[in-house]
Amino acid sequence: MKDWPWYGFVILGGILLLLVYIAYLKPKSQQLKDIRQEREKIENEVRDLRKKKRDLSNIEAQIKVLNEELAELETKIPRRKELSDIVKRFQKLASDSRLNIIAFNPREEVKMDFYREWPLPLEVVGNYHNLAIFFDQLSRFPRLFNVTEFNIRSLRNQNEVATISAALTAKTYIFIEETETQVAQK
16 A cells, blocks of 8 residues: 555545545535425424414304303294293383283294294283383384284273373294204104
8 A cells, every 4th residue: 555656545445435425425415405395394383283272262262252142142043932031021111011911812923044934913092102112122022022913903991001002913933952943854
């Protein structure tokens, strides 16, 4: 080796560098490349998860708002019949309006697409202004009522308290559960 020309040492050095590169640096370079790709993949996943977390927070807030709206709507259109509660409310409403309920005959429910309509015919006796107060208070009920088939007649034997008789149908609504509508459709 002492007798080698200078370019022999350069060639030997080049071969040694090539062997070091092939044996050590090339695999490390590939490992580094793999680690960078894995890091980018993990960073993308973290970014996606953060976005999903923000979206989840927004969705949870929307769910909370929708649940509050649902609770409010369920007071207007409940999921079940509450005949005793409605009778008590009508009696109190008529009493507060200084009207007398002569007849109250709830009819059968009428099934619609996603709710049931429940007609509640009633007849009251009182004066015109008290009837207006009755309707005003009925409109302020938390539960939804529509007044149909409305008819006012003057009484033959009038006094200060009773000058008219009114027959009407107050319709209220009952929400049908989704499972109930699915069973009915089958």
